[in-house]
Amino acid sequence: MLDRFRVVGQEKKQMIRFSFIFLFTLLLFSSATGQEATLPPSPPTDVIAKDTPNDAGGSITITWKKSPDDIGAVREENKVKGYEILRSTESGGEYEVLGKTTAGAETYFDSHAKNGVLYYYKVRALGMQSFSESLPATPAKAKAQWLDWRRKYTFLLALILALSIVYFINQAKSGKQLFIRKIAGLEAVEEAVGRATEMGRKIFYIPGISDMDSMQTIAAVTILGQVAKKTAEYEAKLEVPTSRSLVMVSCRETIKEAYSNAGRPDLYNEDMVYYLTDDQFGYTAAVDGLFVREKPAAVFLQGQFYAESLILAETGNYVGAIQIAGTAQPAQLPFFVAACDYTLIGEELFAASAYLSRDPKLLGSLKGQDVGKFIFLFFIIVGSLFITFGIYDLSFLFR
Amino acid sequence: METIGIWIAALLTLGIFSFLYKDNPFYKFCESLFVGISAGYWFVTTFWQVFMPKLADNLVAGRLYYIIGGVFGVLMLLRLFPKIGWLSRWSLALVVGTTAGLYFTRYLVSNGMIQVQNTIIPLYVKGNLSQTIGNLVIVIGTFSGLIYFFFSKEHKGAFGGLAKLGIWFLMLSFGASFGYTVMSRMSLLIGRMDFLLGTWLGLIR
Numbered sequence: 001m002l003d004r005f006r007v008v009g010q011e012k013k014q015m016i017r018f019s020f021i022f023l024f025t026l027l028l029f030s031s032a033t034g035q036e037a038t039l040p041p042s043p044p045t046d047v048i049a050k051d052t053p054n055d056a057g058g059s060i061t062i063t064w065k066k067s068p069d070d071i072g073a074v075r076e077e078n079k080v081k082g083y084e085i086l087r088s089t090e091s092g093g094e095y096e097v098l099g100k101t102t103a104g105a106e107t108y109f110d111s112h113a114k115n116g117v118l119y120y121y122k123v124r125a126l127g128m129q130s131f132s133e134s135l136p137a138t139p140a141k142a143k144a145q146w147l148d149w150r151r152k153y154t155f156l157l158a159l160i161l162a163l164s165i166v167y168f169i170n171q172a173k174s175g176k177q178l179f180i181r182k183i184a185g186l187e188a189v190e191e192a193v194g195r196a197t198e199m200g201r202k203i204f205y206i207p208g209i210s211d212m213d214s215m216q217t218i219a220a221v222t223i224l225g226q227v228a229k230k231t232a233e234y235e236a237k238l239e240v241p242t243s244r245s246l247v248m249v250s251c252r253e254t255i256k257e258a259y260s261n262a263g264r265p266d267l268y269n270e271d272m273v274y275y276l277t278d279d280q281f282g283y284t285a286a287v288d289g290l291f292v293r294e295k296p297a298a299v300f301l302q303g304q305f306y307a308e309s310l311i312l313a314e315t316g317n318y319v320g321a322i323q324i325a326g327t328a329q330p331a332q333l334p335f336f337v338a339a340c341d342y343t344l345i346g347e348e349l350f351a352a353s354a355y356l357s358r359d360p361k362l363l364g365s366l367k368g369q370d371v372g373k374f375i376f377l378f379f380i381i382v383g384s385l386f387i388t389f390g391i392y393d394l395s396f397l398f399r
Numbered sequence: 400m401e402t403i404g405i406w407i408a409a410l411l412t413l414g415i416f417s418f419l420y421k422d423n424p425f426y427k428f429c430e431s432l433f434v435g436i437s438a439g440y441w442f443v444t445t446f447w448q449v450f451m452p453k454l455a456d457n458l459v460a461g462r463l464y465y466i467i468g469g470v471f472g473v474l475m476l477l478r479l480f481p482k483i484g485w486l487s488r489w490s491l492a493l494v495v496g497t498t499a500g501l502y503f504t505r506y507l508v509s510n511g512m513i514q515v516q517n518t519i520i521p522l523y524v525k526g527n528l529s530q531t532i533g534n535l536v537i538v539i540g541t542f543s544g545l546i547y548f549f550f551s552k553e554h555k556g557a558f559g560g561l562a563k564l565g566i567w568f569l570m571l572s573f574g575a576s577f578g579y580t581v582m583s584r585m586s587l588l589i590g591r592m593d594f595l596l597g598t599w600l601g602l603i604r
Contacts, residue, residue: 153512154504154507154508154512157507157511157512158503158504158507161507178551179551179552179553180550180551181549181550181551181552181553181554182553183550212491212494212495212498213494213498214498215498215499215502215506218495218498218499246475246491246494249475249478249487249491250491250495253488253491275438276434276438277433277434277435277437277438277441278437278438278441278445279433279434279437279438279440279441281433282433282434282436282437282438283434285415285429285430285433285434286430286433286434288418288430289418289422289426289427289430292418292421292422293422307584310584330572330576331576331580333573333576334573334574334576334577334580335577335580337570337573338577345569346548347548348548351550366550367550367551370549370550370551372507372511373545373548373549374549376511376514376515376545377542377545377546377549379515379519380515380518380519380538380541380542380545381542383515383518383519384518384519384520384521384522384538385522387519387520387521388521388522388523393519394519395515395516395519398512398513398515398516398519399512399516
């Protein structure tokens, strides 16, 4: 009986010992697992720093191969949550944090680099609780480039256009007749000026509401020169209310020159051109009032217009003036088409001065632009056919 | 004070609207007030937003090269003196020349190259009829529209037919744009009516 009790006691002791060993092993295992959770992610590799190409300097591009513990990693415990880019001006010196990227990134642009300064870079992979750093990259300096090679096709096209324009200008200067198709709106300029002369009423020329930094205003002022030449020849009364002081000055110069060229400088008067206000609707209200009170025989609305286009065109129509409008503003063209007798649509506005003056420089420029349009037409058709039949994508030529 | 402001705004609005009937002294008063105040307002705005920050402040901060812009500005004022007024043409020439030069490549890219790039698209998209039709409209519309703006050839025969198709595309787009803009102008009118009938007269809430 006693032996039996002794055996049972030994079994209990063995059980207790075994339990202790099991618990201790379990504890060791769990602490080992916990230690693995705090392990840093693997560092990024192949860090390369080099001057950013095709820029005006001040930038270095840093690239790297992402850590194996980045997106798609098998181990979730030490997954990369982002990268920090470190920079130093000395090899082995202290590195400062330059910026951060998200996980999965492999590029960073240091846009705060000074030209000519040697910079050292490292990339730090950030884990959940810890991080690891790459080896330093070969140092790099930022510098400005003379040419942006990404724009090579733009340059090529600009060069072709410029050479075409020069070629056609020379052709026109040498006396060759350059053909330009009829533009209905411009054929009516003489009719409008003649009508105003016969009726003894004024001609109003509205050069839009933009300043001289708009190509449309420049085109409008150039057309004004041709219209003014006609009014000088016909001795018609011209009036130009403007909404910009610089446009007023330009219009005065243009009209003065046109009247001189027409042999009638005596008819020129500075008060033909005057400034009203820069305010869009203040200007519109004033011009509307002028239309209604002066009842002009002809109104020219040429240049850059916005919401005032219909108000002006409708008032001109209401007073019975013959109206010739022209703008390259797609949103305003419908109003001019609806309310005016003739409308120069977009490109026709820029072609108008060449058409009216037959000046070799302007004619050559217009013909040169047609070369550009021909190139565009060619690539639209060929490019679309190529991409349809899966031959080649030519759109990269126009990026 | 606010009530006085509302009354002035309402009466001036009615004054401008009276032009719809015919030109009248009330409209003339509103027009002159509008032009005068806005011209004065723009002068002050230009002084504080252009002259001071872009010239005066830079000169005070020691950036003396800004004097170049200032000199060109002064040249413009020389028009007041007939004998040396021709000097103002230098400023004008600088503005016009710089604008033309700067916009050459900008317009070439935005109005030309990007348009062509976006028009180089497949004419047939397998299994997608609506996209095929859409792509065809874009390519044919752009192509024929460009033909219309080709000035070196008379619009006759097949070329003339394509140009006519181009102008049809343009007119259709103008029609759509017209309707869209008219609707947005209606909302402006509604805003003004809301002010007159609601804020001023209190007839609607």
